[in-house]
Amino acid sequence: MSVTALSAEDFRVFRDYFYKKTGIEFEESKRYFVDKRILTRIAATGAGSFREYFVGMRFEASQKEFQNIVNLMTVNETYFNREDHQFRTLSQHVLPEIVARREQSGKPIRILSLPSSTGEEPYSIALHLIAHWPGLAQHDVEISGADIDTEVLRRARAGVFSRRSVQNLPANVLATHFTALSDGKFQLSDDIREAVHFFRVNISEPADTRKLRDYDVVFCRNMLIYFDDQSRRLAIEAIYDALVPGGFLFLGHSESISRTSALFALRRFPEAIVYQRPHT
Known part of the structure; x- marks a missing residue:
């Protein structure tokens, strides 16, 4: 006999377990x-x-x-050049500041997109730096994308995107770095795909977050809104540990950590507010 409904107790049991494992809390409205x-x-x-x-x-x-149920439960709504004013802040202000204070000039600049979803954000960063940051000619940049959802990571590595996903890209970028497919989708070029490394991470699992270290910049946009205060605090601490002293954290436009944690300093740039791990 097939199961056609869950009881209120079933929902509570699953919700509590899922929260314990991922930090994501489902309210009754969900x-x-x-x-x-x-x-x-x-x-x-x-x-x-x-x-x-x-x-x-x-x-x-x-x-x-x-993992199968995680892949179904997580929301993955994204597109290229989302909130691109933050990318301009990255190339015009943050990266020049990072370069100016680097003690080891040969060390790569490391950028993490978390959660990366299907890859639009880390690929957008790569495309933006190619077009707008002259420092790319003198400095190595490592871009990584991490997510709890293994299915979106598979899709990110494949690099095939819908027309809606790429609609905010300039025509010259689309023509240069993408190939139009017969089904109306677009395939990202091999060289851009190979420039971004994707891996799975659960930000609520200490064994996973211990692997996140020595990043200069972390983009963590629209993830913390799914967490309660305790899970949010733990995630912020994990990101703090993932950043080098002086590293920068970009959040989504509707997110703030000022009332949740005092670990980061607030930096105001012309187009964006960014959080910075103190130098000491």
Whole structure:
């Protein structure tokens, strides 16, 4: 018999577990969204009840099913050149400041996009620097994208995007770095795709965040809005540790950490507010 509905207790049990594992909290208003996706996975696995599915998912050694449900539950709405005033702030103010104070001139500048979703943000950074930052000729830049969702990471590496995704790109950038496909989508060039490294990370898992170190810049836009205060605080601490002293953090336009954490200093640039890890 197929499972067609979840009880309020089922929802609570899953919500609490998912929050503990990811830091993402689902309110009661998200009940339909959550239930629908759990029922999809129950049907796919052939479980006879929510309890059977949940126990199997929770204790599976490989955690493959947990990853499947994470991929369904996370929201991945993005496009190229989103909030591009921050990219201008990066190239016109932040990177020149980083270069001016570097002790080791041969050390690459490291930029992280978290969460990277399907890759539009880190690829946008790469394309912007190619077009607008002369320092790229003298300094190596490493750009990485990280996300909890393995499916969006697969799509990011493939580099195939819809017309809507690329609609904000200048025509010359689209013509130079993309190939139009027969189905109306666009394939990003190999050289840009190879310039960005993608990997999975769960910002709420210490074993994962310990791998995030020595970044000069972190873009973390529109992720913290899905967290409660405690999860947000832990994520901010993880990002702080991921940055070098003096490193910069870009948040989404509707996000602020000033009331959540005192770890970062506020920097006001002409087009954007950026957070900076103190030098000492």
